[in-house]
Amino acid sequence: MLKVAVIEDDLPTSNQLRGWIEGAKPGLHIDQWHSRDEAEAAIAREAYDLVVLDIELGRERHAGVAIINAINKRHGTPVLVVSAMPATLYRGIMKALDAWDYLQKTTFEEADFIDTFLDMLRAAQARRGSREAAPAAARELSLDPLRQSTPTWRGQRINLPLTAQRILAALHQRRGQVVSYDELYEVVKSGRNRDNVRKHVSTIRDAFREIDPQFDGIENVPMRGFRWVDGGR
Numbered sequence: 505m506l507k508v509a510v511i512e513d514d515l516p517t518s519n520q521l522r523g524w525i526e527g528a529k530p531g532l533h534i535d536q537w538h539s540r541d542e543a544e545a546a547i548a549r550e551a552y553d554l555v556v557l558d559i560e561l562g563r564e565r566h567a568g569v570a571i572i573n574a575i576n577k578r579h580g581t582p583v584l585v586v587s588a589m590p591a592t593l594y595r596g597i598m599k600a601l602d603a604w605d606y607l608q609k610t611t612f613e614e615a616d617f618i619d620t621f622l623d624m625l626r627a628a629q630a631r632r633g634s635r636e637a638a639p640a641a642a643r644e645l646s647l648d649p650l651r652q653s654t655p656t657w658r659g660q661r662i663n664l665p666l667t668a669q670r671i672l673a674a675l676h677q678r679r680g681q682v683v684s685y686d687e688l689y690e691v692v693k694s695g696r697n698r699d700n701v702r703k704h705v706s707t708i709r710d711a712f713r714e715i716d717p718q719f720d721g722i723e724n725v726p727m728r729g730f731r732w733v734d735g736g737r
Contacts (some may be wrong), residue, residue, distance in 0.1 A: 506553045506629070507533045511543045511571060512586070513561045517609075521556055521586065521617070527626065528618045540567040544574050553628045554582050556621070557603075559587040559594065572601045582628050584621060645721075647673055658713045667692055667710070668704045677720060679732040682725045703731055 508525060511520040518536050525534060535550070537543040540561050547555075555575060559568035568585065575581050579616040583603045587594065598606045604627075605620050647655035647669070655662045655669060664672065670691035675683050689696040692704070705722060712719040723731045 505531065505533050506625070507535070507550065509535045509537060509543070509550070509552045509555045509557075510544060510623075511537045511555065511557045511561070511568070513538045513558065518557075525556075525621060528622060540564055540571060543571050547571070547574050547578060554621075554625055555581050555583045557583055557585050559585060559589050559598075572598075572603055576602055582622055582624050587619070603658065610614055621673055643705075645676055647676065657715050657719075662711045662715065664708060664711050668707050671682055671701070671704050674707050675730055675732040679734055682728050682731045684729040688729060 510518055510521050512521060515538070518538065522534055522709050525532060535546060535552075537546055538561070543557075543561075555571075556566050557571060559566060561567035564570075566657070568587070572583055575583060580582060583598075585594075585598045585603045585606045586609060587606070588609040591606055594608040604624055637683060646657075655672065657663065671688055674688060674691050675691065685698050685701055688701050694702065699707070705724075709719065709722055712721070721733050723733050725731055728732060
C-alpha cells in the first residue's frame with residue numbers, strides 16, 4: 505500500500521487535503537501531522553511514497569525547510585509544497601531544496617491539486633517499481649532525474665554539474681541501449697553539439713573514476729552516441 509503524509513498545522517486544511525487525496529486515489533494510507541516534531545519523528549520511522557507539506561507550521565515560519573532537509577537525508581521522498589507563502593518567491597527556493605512542486609494556497613482549485621498530486625504519485629510509483637525490478641548491478645547507481653539530487657555510486661556521492669547529471673540519467677534510464685547524440689541534445693541546455701556532449705560524458709567518467717578507478721560503465725558507440733552498460737566496473 506502506498507503511504508502519503510500530509511503535514512499541515514491547520515486542521516481544516518489538513519482534512520480538506522486528505523479528503524481530496526482520498527477522493528482522487530482511494531486505498532492510500534494517509535498520515536496527518538501538524539507540527540515539525542511530529543513530522544520529523546514520522547519521517548525517521550516511515551518511508552513515505554509522497555509528502556504534502558506546508559512551509560509554516562505553528563510559530564515556525566520555515567519549519568517545512570527543515571522537514572524537507574530531513575526527508576532528503578533519509579529517503580528522498582517526493583514533496584509537494586502547499587503553502588500561503590508567495591509562489592514567486594518560494595517556488596525557486598523549494599526547487600533548490602529538491603521539492604518536486606509548489607502550490608500557493610488560495611490560488612489553485614481542487615482539480616489543480618489533484619492533477620499535480622496524481623502526476624507526482626505516478627512518478628513515485630514508477631521510480632519505486634524500477635528500483636525493485638532493477639538488477640543488482642543497476643542498483644549500484646542511485647539517482648533521481650526528476651529531482652536532480654546528487655547521484656551516488658556504490659553508496660558514495662558523485663560530484664556532477666546538473667547537465668552531466670541529466671545526461672547520466674538519460675543513459676541510465678535506457679541502460680543497455682544506445683542513446684543517440686540527438687537524444688542527448690534534448691537534455692543539454694546549451695552547446696548542442698557532439699564535442700560538448702563528449703566533454704560532459706568525459707566529466708561523468710572522471711567523476712565515477714574518482715570513486716572507482718576501474719569504472720567502464722559508459723560505452724562510446726562510434727558515430728551514434730553512448731550506452732550505459734550494466735556490470736561495468
